[in-house]
Amino acid sequence: MSSYAAVLRTPHASRTFGAALVGRLSYGTVSLSLVLAVKDSSGSFTVAGTAMALFGATSVLLSPARAALVDRYGPRRALVPMAGLYAVLLAVLALVTREPGAPGPLLWALAALAGMCTPPLGPTMRTLWSQLLPDRRMVQRAYSLDGVAEELLFVSGPLLVGVLVVYAEPAAGVALSAVLVLTGTLALVSSPVPFPVRPRAEREKRARVRTGPGPRGLGQPVLAAAGVGLCLGGLDLLAIAFTEDRHQPGAVAWILAALSAGSAVGGLVNGAVTWRLPARPRLSLLCAVLGLALAAAGLAPNVYVLGAAVTVAGLFVAPALTTAYLIADETAAPGARTQAGAWVNTAVNAGMSGGTAAVGVLVGRLPLALCFALAALPVLLCAAYGRRRVLGGEPGPEEAADASGGQPS
Numbered sequence: 001m002s003s004y005a006a007v008l009r010t011p012h013a014s015r016t017f018g019a020a021l022v023g024r025l026s027y028g029t030v031s032l033s034l035v036l037a038v039k040d041s042s043g044s045f046t047v048a049g050t051a052m053a054l055f056g057a058t059s060v061l062l063s064p065a066r067a068a069l070v071d072r073y074g075p076r077r078a079l080v081p082m083a084g085l086y087a088v089l090l091a092v093l094a095l096v097t098r099e100p101g102a103p104g105p106l107l108w109a110l111a112a113l114a115g116m117c118t119p120p121l122g123p124t125m126r127t128l129w130s131q132l133l134p135d136r137r138m139v140q141r142a143y144s145l146d147g148v149a150e151e152l153l154f155v156s157g158p159l160l161v162g163v164l165v166v167y168a169e170p171a172a173g174v175a176l177s178a179v180l181v182l183t184g185t186l187a188l189v190s191s192p193v194p195f196p197v198r199p200r201a202e203r204e205k206r207a208r209v210r211t212g213p214g215p216r217g218l219g220q221p222v223l224a225a226a227g228v229g230l231c232l233g234g235l236d237l238l239a240i241a242f243t244e245d246r247h248q249p250g251a252v253a254w255i256l257a258a259l260s261a262g263s264a265v266g267g268l269v270n271g272a273v274t275w276r277l278p279a280r281p282r283l284s285l286l287c288a289v290l291g292l293a294l295a296a297a298g299l300a301p302n303v304y305v306l307g308a309a310v311t312v313a314g315l316f317v318a319p320a321l322t323t324a325y326l327i328a329d330e331t332a333a334p335g336a337r338t339q340a341g342a343w344v345n346t347a348v349n350a351g352m353s354g355g356t357a358a359v360g361v362l363v364g365r366l367p368l369a370l371c372f373a374l375a376a377l378p379v380l381l382c383a384a385y386g387r388r389r390v391l392g393g394e395p396g397p398e399e400a401a402d403a404s405g406g407q408p409s
Helices: 002-009 013-042 045-061 063-073 075-096 104-116 121-132 136-167 171-189 200-207 219-245 249-272 279-297 303-314 317-331 334-362 368-391 397-403
Strands: none
Touching: 002 013, 002 136, 002 249, 013 045, 013 075, 013 104, 013 121, 013 136, 013 171, 045 063, 045 104, 045 334, 063 075, 063 121, 063 334, 075 104, 075 121, 075 171, 121 136, 121 171, 121 317, 121 334, 136 171, 136 249, 136 317, 219 249, 219 279, 219 303, 219 317, 219 334, 219 368, 249 303, 249 317, 279 303, 279 317, 279 368, 303 317, 317 334, 334 368
16 A cells, blocks of 8 residues: 555645546536436436436547547646536536426436536546656556546445435435536646646647557557446346346345455555556456456356456456556557547446447346356457457557657656
8 A cells, every 4th residue: 555655645646636536526426416306307217318328428429529628728728618517517407407397308408518518537637647657657556546546436426416315306416516526627727737738839740640549559458448348337237137037136236336346456456566567468368357257257156156256357347447548648649648548438438338238138138147258258359359469569658659759658
């Protein structure tokens, strides 16, 4: 743990990281709050589900574009307008959903617009870690700490909403999400960390060089992140099907909690270890073990063994995602790091949605053990692809830095 303390003792690190976490807690509270508030106002699960789908789609798919604005104009000039619009739209949603009978098209439009303005606080914070910590080993620890903290935010956020709705209407959770994101963003951009904006001439020069999202630069980390997302999205539904098949539906919460716990432990260990294996082959190895563990989980005879198997699989989730973010950060030019990280983030979220949809089609039609194996297949294929690219000579961070005219990160 001393290595993590050293990260947080870095000048301005604790303040900047704390501010980003406050803003990112909004993403842990907004989903459940939005569904409950829209359902409460419209009286329809269909309206609520559509609103949440539109919010998620615009938020995820436009994430790289919003991150590119941060790279281009800097966090202060880009994040504040985004957070302001996002908070205002959430506040309007909170006001509209306080009264029953809100029209569905209005709720859908507001949800879609709010998703479009979601500030990329996670990718921005990961970019700032590279600026705060010049030592790449400390950056790895910082990324691991960041990933574990984000995992805890998405666990604690719904719990916070659950407590809030006991004493207030669901719209209060949407309003809280607006307050959190605006407060965290303003605190982040007021941090003493320098946020340089590259001159226009330099930005144009960088744009002419292959350093941003591209098949040779970001292909492996983006595909690996998508594969992990597909596994996670599928596992949620598979855990529900498995526990219902054993007539123990209440056990699903413990199984998913075991996944989060395993991921948190794996993330902390990953950050504390000094790896000798380079990042790209390490990512392939982590994806391979994750896929094998998930496939083996389908052979569990009962919920207890499934919980143990899922915990083992979870040990490799955070390390795989952390490594993907590290490769993206090292591959991209300094002026494109936020966007590179956003592509990885988008791949994870899109993969989770796709995994849930795909497994939803398979469950009930195929044996559960086969469904587990098929859910593990994408990440195993990503591991094989990554290994082939490494053996085939895909450029690592050093070559990418040389190609962009800079120094290795």
